[in-house]
Amino acid sequence: MVRTSNARQDAVEAAVRLFRTQGYSATGLTQLLEESGAPKGSFYFHFPGGKEQLALEALQVFGSELRGRIQRRAAATAPGDEPAFVRALFEATARELEASDYTAGCVASNLGGELSSGNRTIADAVNGAVQSWVEAIADGVANRFETREAAITYAATVMASLSGMRTMARAQRSTAMFAAIADVLVTSLPPAPAKKSGSDTN
């Protein structure tokens, strides 16, 4: 119960929202604090690391939210249902884009594009978030692959496609391609294994 103040959380949530729609550099601290309702006076009390610290926390929050959503879908995927799992990932992204009128970008993608070249700390955090999503996707398709490495490779392909499609769809203001592209990726999913139950003794 310690102390009560939602200023910190408000600021981070606003950062997530704004970094998604306009990126890092275009988002000023003033706009951020105004929209969040958080007081300006306490910003450097809560975030002594300044704007960069805020970005790291926003990345963390956005990262684990998305990871949670993927993990939930992966856990609900029965052996054999992997195609539906892959399709659901694209479907969910498409719905989110439509619901947001194509403003829902990706924090990791935006921060990465602007800061990967010059800020190793942020680059590492971006990479960490992305890798956690890849792992979660790999969990959802693991049954189709013999090695973890192969599952990771496939999951990375799905992740890259999702990220790239999000960017393309935002510019195009259309989600028309999502379903068809999910089909392409389902095509390269290996057939379900014979389940080591018996008949394949060699």
Next chain:
Amino acid sequence: MVRTSNARQDAVEAAVRLFRTQGYSATGLTQLLEESGAPKGSFYFHFPGGKEQLALEALQVFGSELRGRIQRRAAATAPGDEPAFVRALFEATARELEASDYTAGCVASNLGGELSSGNRTIADAVNGAVQSWVEAIADGVANRFETREAAITYAATVMASLSGMRTMARAQRSTAMFAAIADVLVTSLPPAPAKKSGSDTN
């Protein structure tokens, strides 16, 4: 030879370079003009539309350069060599990233991420560039598909994966995944057609 001044071209080239590594908002006009050697006094003479016009021209230049590279590879692709074409696209992106020490981002991706939500003009230009790349990729794999639509869908998948992988690789400072991901996409390439020569009368 009308007039001679490379100020315009210098500015656009610097814009391409800087928008690739740090994006739009993080790139100030001062930095841009300093690095390009172009004089500050004539900026609004050459670009009355200001920074946005510069962005549109940078997008145009970057877009047609990349399209040219894809088209050249597509034209050099013999029927049956489509897997090599797809692999070459990933290979080229990987080499470019390594050569630039992972600073070589994508102008369209960066401008899209920062401005798609609020600037329809830029969003349309981004979409135009991306669609031209998709078309060019589709030309390179056309032999494997019965309809143009199917080729475009596959090409869009490749494009999205390339874009997403570029972002991921920049944050990770590694191109280790590129070859394996190209393999995944080659897997979902349909087999070469029987070449309407004879044996398939039905």
Next chain:
DNA sequence: ACCATATTATGGTGATTGCCATAGTGTACC
């Protein structure tokens, strides 16, 4: 009631942002 700490207000720092008006210089053509 008191103290320690958590949180915020206020007001300002210098630097930089994109943009522009005005004046001037260069070169080409007649």
Next chain:
DNA sequence: GGTACACTATGGCAATCACCATAATATGGT
């Protein structure tokens, strides 16, 4: 040699940038 036009220098615009020092206030535990 003079006119027209392409180009650039200069200087400054108001606005915003991230950041911070200082002081005031709120709120907890004791």
